[in-house]
Amino acid sequence: MSLSKILTDNRSSAPKEEHWIPLSDLMTGLMMMFMLVAVLFMVNVDAEKAKVEESNSKLHDLMRETEQQANQVKGIARLYDEMREHLYMELAREFSSDLPRWKAVLDRDLTIRFQEPEVLFDVGKAVVKPQFARILGDFFPRYIQILASDKYRDGIEEIRIEGHTSSVWNTQTPGDIAYFRNMELSQSRTRSTLEYVLLLPVVADQKHWLTARLTANGLSSSRLRMNTDGTENREASQRVEFRVRTNAEARLRDILEAAAQ
Template sequence: MLKKNRRILSSTAAEESFWPSFTDLLTTIILVILLFLIITLFLRQSQLYRLEQQQEELDYYQSRIEQLMGVRAEIVRDISQTFAQSDLDIEVDQRTGAIRFSGSVLFGFGKDKIQPQFKEELEEFIPEYINVILAPEYRDHVSEIVVEGHTDDVGSYMYNLELSQQRAHSVVRYILGDDFPEYEYRDILKERITANGRSESNLIMNPDGSVNRDKSRRVEFKFRLKDDEVMEEMLEVINAS
């Protein structure tokens, strides 16, 4: 009888020691689950907040790009209207607003000295063009005005690269020089104009696929808006998402 009572007491003691241990384990498991749920909820909230921030940034950049695209369209429209009745031998790109002077009147063959007829055309063109590009309503959007020199495919690429660069420099030197007639916004133009030589990298082709060398030898005036910077910022936001 005594042995039986001892077995009962021993069994009861074992059960009593088991349940606290199980309860502690169960409490720990519950705490771990709660901690996991809290972390998961926090991460979801952080992710949602981040997505909301990114969406706001994307909306901002989209509105800025749309605004700048609208500005470009307005500038192109004004340029086209300004030179619609002009006798100048120029072509206006209706999409970008780039203006092309082409033909043999620009420079002598293999030369970078501006010919008299081209000087006359520049003296007529520049005041009207700058009045549009650097008008008060546009100048804060325009980051750069680029004079590009282009050649045909006669000669090596490096020879044509140097020649096209020298021709672009000649144009810029002339329109900013003392011999050029006065025009509005000259000081602002000095801060924003650049000269680039493109060699034969952008030839103009005939319908039959041959090179139109006369049209390829040209000078182009282009303008850049600040949309390039906005696009770069937007790409950074997209890549970080």
């Protein structure tokens, strides 16, 4: 091979070497950038995964807390139903033979309704009539003996004495005025009833428990008794009721208030 050809070949190969070195560096840089992007991507994936796991954990805790609250509500409702049923059965056993004689009824909601207006009060008056006083003297001590027994006393929130009237006052009195006057009358009648039963000597040992729970509530004509044809039954609307309210409502309210916090 001639010298001129060797020199020519060396000159032609020199630029190729000069271009190969920068290209190698470029590939190395790209590889490093790719690895950096991959690392950042994996870090971001791990962070998002942690957020999802935290969110799932919070959701799980919320669902568990909600389930616990639901179980509490179910438990209270079940206890309330059992207590109400047992109390109804005891009241029925105690008073079933007396209710017809007193012209009274016992409802499944634990209401005892005295519904003979001529026995209760004189027309337009709030003084307890002697016959109703004798009934109360027989009824109330036995009633409280059941309610204040160890089985029920802690579960009773209120014993309501409710007074109800018809919607009329007299033929000349318009509806609104009749309602207001009947409200005043019903309130006075329930106060008279409360005073009479609370001062019975036989319940003196339960006075502290009773004064914390026994209330008088005059409701005028707001809860009328109706005939089957939809008209007002004026005689049945004039009544006195003893109603029991348990503390189930208060316990449920506490659970709901705690859940809202």
